[in-house]
Amino acid sequence: xxxxxxxxxxxxxxxxxxxxxxxxxxxxxxxxxxxxxxxxxxxxxxxxxxxxxxxxxxxxxxxxxxxxxxxxxxxxxxxxxxxxxxxxxxxxxxxxxxxxxxxxxxxxxxxxxxxxxxxxxxxxxxxxxxxxxxxx
Numbered sequence: 750x751x752x753x754x755x756x757x758x759x760x761x762x763x764x765x766x767x768x769x770x771x772x773x774x775x776x777x778x779x780x781x782x783x784x785x786x787x788x789x790x791x792x793x794x795x796x797x798x799x800x801x802x803x804x805x806x807x808x809x810x811x812x813x814x815x816x817x818x819x820x821x822x823x824x825x826x827x828x829x830x831x832x833x834x835x836x837x838x839x840x841x842x843x844x845x846x847x848x849x850x851x852x853x854x855x856x857x858x859x860x861x862x863x864x865x866x867x868x869x870x871x872x873x874x875x876x877x878x879x880x881x882x883x884x885x
Contacts, residue, residue: 753777753882757830760864763855765848766881767871771832774868774881778830786827791835796843807831817846824854824865833869836876848878 754777756762768774778785788806793799800820804813809823831851836844851867858865869876 754781756882757781757783757866758864760859760862763859763863763865765851765855765867765869765878767869767874767876767878768881769870769872769874769884771834771868771870773884774830774832783830785830785832787832787834789834790839792838793835794838794840796840799839799843799847817850820847821850821853824850825857827854828858828863828865830864831867833867836869836871844876848876 753773757774757777758781775785786806788803790799790802793802797815800815800817803809803820804815804823807823807827813819813823839847848867855865855867866881868881869878874880
């Protein structure tokens with residue numbers, strides 16, 4: 750767990766990743782007293798629903814415009830660790846844009862010296878993004 754926690758605390762490693770299961774991430778962050786926000790996307794197939802679930806979970810301000818640019822703007826105020834569940838029904842194009850926005854937000858936070866990790870729970874490893882850590 751030590752190497753995973755080191756990685757999660759390293760702002761320069763911020764990004765969008767995938768894991769097969771959430772338990773190792775939750776355990777590592779829990780050990781360090783760091784909190785994680787869980788965002789459930791299961792059943793959301795339309796872009797508007799995906800954005801609404803993220804906005805609702807992260808308690809975005811009323812001015813949130815429900816588009817990708819507004820998501821990126823709001824994510825500059827979000828710090829830490831996000832776990833995403835249930836991405837399977839989202840259109841490939843929308844999922845790709847979401848991952849790009851999360852990666853861009855992670856780069857912004859890394860530049861500020863703040864860790865920002867968006868981690869998709871992807872048991873089947875369908876997402877074409879990097880694994881957060883090497884799983885046994």
